[in-house]
Amino acid sequence: xxxxxxxxxxxxxxxxxxxxxxxxxxxxxxxxxxxxxxxxxxxxxxxxxxxxxxxxxxxxxxxxxxxxxxxxxxxxxxxxxxxxxxxxxxxxxxxxxxxxxxxxxxxxxxxxxxxxxxxxxxxxxxxxxxxxxxxxxxxxxxxxxxxxxxxx
Numbered sequence: 578x579x580x581x582x583x584x585x586x587x588x589x590x591x592x593x594x595x596x597x598x599x600x601x602x603x604x605x606x607x608x609x610x611x612x613x614x615x616x617x618x619x620x621x622x623x624x625x626x627x628x629x630x631x632x633x634x635x636x637x638x639x640x641x642x643x644x645x646x647x648x649x650x651x652x653x654x655x656x657x658x659x660x661x662x663x664x665x666x667x668x669x670x671x672x673x674x675x676x677x678x679x680x681x682x683x684x685x686x687x688x689x690x691x692x693x694x695x696x697x698x699x700x701x702x703x704x705x706x707x708x709x710x711x712x713x714x715x716x717x718x719x720x721x722x723x724x725x726x727x728x729x
Contacts, residue, residue, distance in 0.1 A: 580611035580618060587622040588635065609638050613645045620648050 584607035610618045621627040621644045628636050628644050636644070681689070706714070715721055 579615055580607045583607075583610050583618045583622040587628060587641070605638050606641055609641050610645070613649065617645055617648045617652070621645050 584603055588603060588606065610622070613621075621641065622629075624630055628641065632640065676684070
């Protein structure tokens with residue numbers, strides 16, 4: 578709603594308008610202004626600081642957007658200079674009780690739970706089922722192949 582008021586204020590600063598449809602043109606300007614913070618919109622639409630003081634012709638949407646982008650860039654530059662020389666915020670590590678090295682070694686062992694490269698991995702005790710065992714398993718649990726019906 579503020580953007581609509583600002584658009585009306587901006588467009589009322591000019592003597593005449595050449596828009597084909599003034600309502601659509603005003604709504605388009607308001608839509609452009611609604612993408613920006615209120616302080617930027619107020620600056621751009623103010624007759625002392627914004628477009629009415631620098632443009633003798635009624636601005637189109639692109640000119641309004643360019644003026645808003647220029648103001649946003651200027652505000653970012655000001656903010657950057659205000660923070661000049663200040664240290665960035667340092668994030669402290671979480672202050673929780675952490676286990677000691679001795680506690681971790683007691684929990685995970687001397688090698689921290691990792692096997693040595695010299696040690697050979699343990700042989701697997703898994704035995705793959707035979708064809709007959711698989712057929713019996715499929716029959717027991719009703720997993721046999723069932724063709725699709727023709728109607729589907």
